[in-house]
Amino acid sequence: MNFSLEGKTYVVMGVANRRSIAWGIAQALHNAGARLVFTYANERFEKPVRELAGSLDRDDSLFYECDVTDDEAIKQTFTSIKEDVGVIHGLAHCIAFANRDDLNGEFIDTSRDGFLLSQNISAYSLAAVARESKDLMTEGGSIVTLTYLGGERVVQNYNVMGVAKASLDATMKYTANDLGKHGIRVNAISAGPIRTLSAKGVGDFNSILQEIEERAPLRKPVTQEEVGDVAYFLMSDLSRGMTGEILHVDSGFNILG
Numbered sequence: 637m638n639f640s641l642e643g644k645t646y647v648v649m650g651v652a653n654r655r656s657i658a659w660g661i662a663q664a665l666h667n668a669g670a671r672l673v674f675t676y677a678n679e680r681f682e683k684p685v686r687e688l689a690g691s692l693d694r695d696d697s698l699f700y701e702c703d704v705t706d707d708e709a710i711k712q713t714f715t716s717i718k719e720d721v722g723v724i725h726g727l728a729h730c731i732a733f734a735n736r737d738d739l740n741g742e743f744i745d746t747s748r749d750g751f752l753l754s755q756n757i758s759a760y761s762l763a764a765v766a767r768e769s770k771d772l773m774t775e776g777g778s779i780v781t782l783t784y785l786g787g788e789r790v791v792q793n794y795n796v797m798g799v800a801k802a803s804l805d806a807t808m809k810y811t812a813n814d815l816g817k818h819g820i821r822v823n824a825i826s827a828g829p830i831r832t833l834s835a836k837g838v839g840d841f842n843s844i845l846q847e848i849e850e851r852a853p854l855r856k857p858v859t860q861e862e863v864g865d866v867a868y869f870l871m872s873d874l875s876r877g878m879t880g881e882i883l884h885v886d887s888g889f890n891i892l893g
């Protein structure tokens with residue numbers, strides 16, 4: 637069995653800049669031989685994504701805007717990808733958002749709108765994207781999403797995003813159950829804290845990063861490349877026996893009390 641991704645195409649949703657975990661995933665899939673299709677939330681991200689993809693030594697990447705709060709936009713995006721590419725072999729969903737005000741202080745002060753916005757973008761979007769992309773995975777497929785420990789247990793300041801990630805984790809499992817019969821696997825990577833554009837929005841991020849370096853079994857922070865390598869595993873046939881799983885790529889931090 638060959639674990640190269642040569643001749644395979646993957647959609648990577650959510651590259652914002654070179655620090656994005658999504659970019660670490662894109663690089664790992666590229667290095668394994670994959671062709672990449674990128675989607676980005678709005679035109680603000682088009683230039684950086686095209687520039688990053690331009691640094692890869694191939695010229696067949698494709699780019700589509702996709703606002704995951706708009707079902708018609710998601711439908712249109714995957715209709716276009718189907719027209720341009722035909723078959724895809726997997727998808728990395730690296731999308732989440734919550735209002736900054738809801739990422740520190742008291743969780744119970746979260747507004748109803750803020751709560752629903754984070755659920756909409758960070759959890760429901762996985763189900764919507766899976767629904768609209770499944771028909772392109774005619775040779776089977778693998779969907780990977782990004783979650784965080786704060787959805788499994790309380791992590792100070794993570795607040796509304798923790799509730800959204802709990803919802804994402806269950807969304808991943810129910811989606812895995814629906815798509816297994818179509819040969820499509822759905823898993824999550826629970827990444828340790830990594831200094832990304834998104835991480836800037838979470839209160840007291842630095843103290844969590846310090847705690848990882850001091851207490852995590854591997855005593856070191858996690859990198860985008862390490863997450864990318866596990867995404868490659870989940871996209872490849874090496875993980876063909878797995879679906880509905882959450883793999884922690886966090887230097888072992890999650891095993892601590």
Ligand SMILES: CCCCCCc1ccc(Oc2ccc(Oc3cccc(O)n3)cc2)c(O)c1
Nearest residue numbers: 732733734736784792793794829834835837844
């Ligand atoms: C206190 C917890 C520290 C570790 C947090 C690790 C982490 C870092 C970034 C994560 O991804 C997001 C994505 C969007 C997000 O919402 C944002 C980000 C920036 C600005 C803003 O207005 N909202 C917050 C975190 C994430 O889910 C988890």
